[in-house]
Amino acid sequence: MTAPLSPAQISEIVEMALSDHISFTQISAQHQVTPDEIKVIMRTQLKPGSYRAWRKRVRDFGDRREYYK
Numbered sequence: 001m002t003a004p005l006s007p008a009q010i011s012e013i014v015e016m017a018l019s020d021h022i023s024f025t026q027i028s029a030q031h032q033v034t035p036d037e038i039k040v041i042m043r044t045q046l047k048p049g050s051y052r053a054w055r056k057r058v059r060d061f062g063d064r065r066e067y068y069k
Contacts (some may be wrong), residue, residue, distance in 0.1 A: 005031070005041075013038060014045050018054065020061065 005013070013031055017038055018053045024035040030049050033041070 013041055
């Protein structure tokens with residue numbers, strides 16, 4: 001990350017990442033963070049079980065999209 005993120009930006013990133021309709025690319029373009037940095041933010045902001053469920057959903061959705069392309 002180039003500059004520290006404000007609590008409002010972190011909240012917006014978490015909200016966007018939890019949405020199934022917004023990609024990591026879109027979040028990166030808007031907030032200048034990498035997908036790895038998004039995962040770190042999510043890990044620190046979510047409870048451990050919620051983070052694991054989110055990662056599984058993102059991974060499964062990505063696998064399905066690759067399959068249907």
